Amino acid sequence: MRDDASRRRQPRQWMRRLAVAGLLGVLNAPAWSLDLMQAYQAALAEDARVRAARAARDSAVERLPQAQAQLMPNIAINLGRNKNDIDRTQENALGRDVEFGEEYFSYNQTLQLRQPLFRMPLFAGLRQAGFVVDDAEATLERELQDLGARVTGAYMEALLAQDALELVLKQKTVTTTQLDAARKSLEAGYGTRTDIDEAQARLDMNTADELSARQHVDFTRRQLEILIDRPVDTLLPVDAQRLPLLPPEPADVSEWVRLAEESSPEVRALEARVEAARAEIAKARGGHYPTVDAVAQISKSGSENVTSPSSSYTNHMIGVQVNIPLFAGGYVSSTTRQAIAEQVRAEENLEATRRDLAVRVHREHRGVTEGVLRVRALEQAVRSAQQLVASSKRSFEAGSRTMVDVLNAEQQLQTTLRDLAEARYLYLVSRVRLRALVGMDRARSIEEVNGWLGRG
Structure with a gap:
């Protein structure tokens, strides 16, 4: 045990000697x-x-x-997934209100490219x-x-x-x-x-x-x-x-x-x-001044329509967007x-x-x-x-x-x-x-x- 402790102390002693030598070197x-x-x-x-x-x-x-x-063109992708919980009330053939409950997931994916023109x-x-x-x-x-x-x-x-x-x-x-x-x-x-x-x-x-x-x-x-x-x-x-x-x-x-x-x-x-x-x-x-941007977009969505929750859509869009400022409070x-x-x-x-x-x-x-x-x-x-x-x-x-x-x-x-x-x-x-x-x-x-x- 004593030999082990001595071996552990030796590296520390050498480190201290090197530090002292370095300090003396700086001072001298x-x-x-x-x-x-x-x-x-x-x-x-x-x-x-x-x-x-x-x-x-x-x-x-x-x-x-x-x-x-x-x-330069700005490219962004937007992803979303949502859980929908819908409570619906509807009259039946007898004229009475009947409540229905539905749960389903919807999603949307959008890839958009926007290029400033003016x-x-x-x-x-x-x-x-x-x-x-x-x-x-x-x-x-x-x-x-x-x-x-x-x-x-x-x-x-x-x-x-x-x-x-x-x-x-x-x-x-x-x-x-x-x-x-x-x-x-x-x-x-x-x-x-x-x-x-x-x-x-x-x-x-x-x-x-x-x-x-x-x-x-x-x-x-x-x-x-x-x-x-x-x-x-x-x-x-x-x-x-x-x-x-x-x-x-x-x-x-x-x-x-x-x-x-x-x-x-x-x-x-x-x-x-x-x-x-x-x-x-x-x-x-x-x-x-107005701003003018060229926009190209691809979007895909599913189950976003309440009336047809199982449907999906893919939309391709390209066009020009113009924004005309009218009043900004001075x-x-x-x-x-x-x-x-x-x-x-x-x-x-x-x-x-x-x-x-x-x-x-x-x-x-x-x-x-x-x-x-x-x-x-x-x-x-x-x-x-x-x-x-x-x-x-x-x-x-x-x-x-x-x-x-x-x-x-x-x-x-x-x-x-x-x-x-x-x-x-x-x-x-x-x-x-x-x-x-x-x-x-x-x-x-x-x-x-x-x-x-x-x-x-």
Whole structure:
């Protein structure tokens, strides 16, 4: 018995060991080092908004075969079997009422084919289904374009946070060196206490900035990880030597606005909704029209006649049925007014989106054009700040500048470097967003930016 119990426990122990090993494997799994294209491809599969848009598209696609099915022949069979219990009263030859009771079974079998010939609401519904599918397809494309912009923005924000942390650490190292030099100078008898206090105050501020920068790095990494549903360890940085500062092509912003109005998936989705609303008006007004159906039917019944319960009948029927609506209590008129109001709402939403789209295109177009100029200006500012640091150090050694001047020059250099990195990232994000607004190839836009990343 003990051996049997031991044998039964062994599989359970192995299962527990495997579960623990699997858990440790998950916990010890290395984080994922990725570039922008890998992040975008992961987000395509994992982003909840895109998955929801795909499901909405798949649902809308089914509207078309449903609408087509309503115009196809409808075939139905109807079977019935009933028990009949009849009480009958009849006068006899003497004029007295005599009661009779009969029980028998009856049946009926009907096979009917109905083909709609003219049904205005169904015709309008078929047109409307096509526009609903167009709306869903354009909405999915809009989400995919937006995903590319969101991933690029999250990726660049994470890079900026990492750059900011590195700059703070460099500034902290420089300040620590200056603090040690100030203490040694005071011990040697030619330094001042003010230099030590100034360096210590800067170092304390650098420590606080480091804590804030690390928190921001964790936050931006978490944002990116949520988008791609993967842990992130290392991000490939932007290679400044590979980054071309290119203005938008075409350069005229009005041309970009025209492209956006023609090709933007957001506009195409709303245009499809307007057309679907117009089809809904035709559906509603179709309630006033007659309906015409072709009907073919075969029916067989037995014992349905009370006077001759043992008889059976077979009937073949073919013909046309016309239904003319006369009065529906105002329902059709009400639904028509409702559909007209929905059309007005869809048209106004389309117009509002077009105006807002023009504003967004102008903003991103300026982000690219002015981003080129800002990056170039900040590159020159970095060179000037580096020269200022070198000059301040030489002047400090010569005695014409103080340590505060050196620290200020170092801080100005780090601030300019941070501004330059931010300008580069904003320039890249604006390029992707501008192309997304006009519905350009999203994968090509991401691949282009990905080609400007460093490869280690």
